[in-house]
Amino acid sequence: MPKTVNARAYAKINLFLRVVGTKKDYHEIESLLQSVDLYDEITLSKASDGSITSDFPGDNSLIVLNTLARAFSLGGMHLSVNKNIPLGGGLGGSSADAAAAALACAALWNLPLTKVKKLVSPLFGDIAFQMTGGTAIARGRGENLEVFPSLPLYYVLLAFPEKGVSTKEAYALSDTLPKGNGSGLSLYWALSRGEKADPFYLNDLLSPAMLLNDEISPLLNKMQDERALLTGMSGSGSTLFSLYKTREDAARMASTLACKTLITKTISPFAGK
Numbered sequence: 001m002p003k004t005v006n007a008r009a010y011a012k013i014n015l016f017l018r019v020v021g022t023k024k025d026y027h028e029i030e031s032l033l034q035s036v037d038l039y040d041e042i043t044l045s046k047a048s049d050g051s052i053t054s055d056f057p058g059d060n061s062l063i064v065l066n067t068l069a070r071a072f073s074l075g076g077m078h079l080s081v082n083k084n085i086p087l088g089g090g091l092g093g094s095s096a097d098a099a100a101a102a103l104a105c106a107a108l109w110n111l112p113l114t115k116v117k118k119l120v121s122p123l124f125g126d127i128a129f130q131m132t133g134g135t136a137i138a139r140g141r142g143e144n145l146e147v148f149p150s151l152p153l154y155y156v157l158l159a160f161p162e163k164g165v166s167t168k169e170a171y172a173l174s175d176t177l178p179k180g181n182g183s184g185l186s187l188y189w190a191l192s193r194g195e196k197a198d199p200f201y202l203n204d205l206l207s208p209a210m211l212l213n214d215e216i217s218p219l220l221n222k223m224q225d226e227r228a229l230l231t232g233m234s235g236s237g238s239t240l241f242s243l244y245k246t247r248e249d250a251a252r253m254a255s256t257l258a259c260k261t262l263i264t265k266t267i268s269p270f271a272g273k
Contacts, residue, residue, distance in 0.1 A: 005107045009040040009081075009100035010133055010270060011091040012126060013156065013234040013241050015191070016184035019174050019204040026141055027171050032184030033126070035133040036156050037264045040083050040097055044104040047076030054079040060098035060124050068105050071119055077105070088164040090235030092126045099130035134269030137184050150268040151191050154243040157250040159223060160260045161215035161238045170236035173208035180204055187230070194245065197230040209237035215259075216240070225253055 016032035042061075047053070052069055054062050061079055068074060079101055085093030102120045106113050121128035125142035136147045180202040187200035210217045216233065220240055223231050227249045228242040244250040247263060254261040 001110055002108060004043060004045040005104040007042050007044070007100040007104040007107075008270070009042055009085070009093070009096035010035045010130065010267065011038040011085045011093060011096060012036065012130060013091065013158075013239075014203065015197075015230065015232070016182075016187045016201065017203040017205060017235065018182065018184070019171070019179055020139075022175070027174075028140055029125075029138070029142065030184060031138050031142070032135075032188055033129050033138055034135050034151065035130075035267045035270065036158075037267050038085055038091070038158070038262065040081055040085050040093060040100070042082070042097060042100050042104060043080040044101060044108055045078050045080070046108065047078045050076040052077050055081045056097070060094045060127070061101040063123060064098045064102050064120050064127070065105060067119060067123065068102065068111070068116060072109065072111055074105070074109050077108070086160060086239065088167075089160060089239035090165070090167075090233065090237050091158075091239055092130060092235065095124050095126035096130045098124060099127045102127070103131060132269055133267065135188070135266075137188070147269075148188060149192070151188075151266055152194055154191070154229065154245065154266045155247045155250040156264050156266060157223075157228075157242045157244065157254055158262045158264065159219060159240040159242075159254075159257055160262075161213060161219060161240070162259065163213050163215055163238060165209045165213050165216075165237040167236040169212055170205045170208040173211060174204055177204075177207055191229060191243070195229070197243075201230060201232050203233055205236045206233050209233060213238050219257070219259060222257060223253065225249075228253070
């Protein structure tokens, strides 16, 4: 068995997000998720002293590694993370790192991947999706996945307001506001055909995020573009996105924005790669 495993932790965007309701101490959602080619790089190494540590001690990855260590009676490990996914932007960086750590742990100790996924998937909202990637609708806390064929290649313009949004505050505020209607499936079929998907867009956390961060509304208005197939906000924010068929169109819009931007692209499932 290897002593060190490297892996990539890919970001996601929420193309659609409906807050269905609350159950016990969490919110249930329906969300159309898409992986993008923006990733953290992680390295998981065996530790001879038996400890399980991480460069980011408060990260979800430690919970995942400790869960697997208990379940399979594993030895010590250390996780190093090269961060590229912005923190607190609604791109799922923490869950992506945790998912990559789980896959790396499976490779490091030659664990059965099916059992690893079953143990880890209920721990955090996006981790089930981010252990597979591609395109899927997540329901419940995010652990119930309906995987779809990959969308066509789209270039994704990400725009980053200076201020973030607290996920906890956004969900709490959403409880006091009206919810939208619709289904992520309608949006998926529009994008699968290369059609405008804005008529089907919904993110129940967008209105709360706008109230919590006054940068979001004017920037989102600025990003409205006839050539973009879809413009919206990922997760609870504050990262905004637009999908384009060409990199040139994405770059043209990026050049008009005063905030930090990044152009990436959609990617297919990456599990097992």
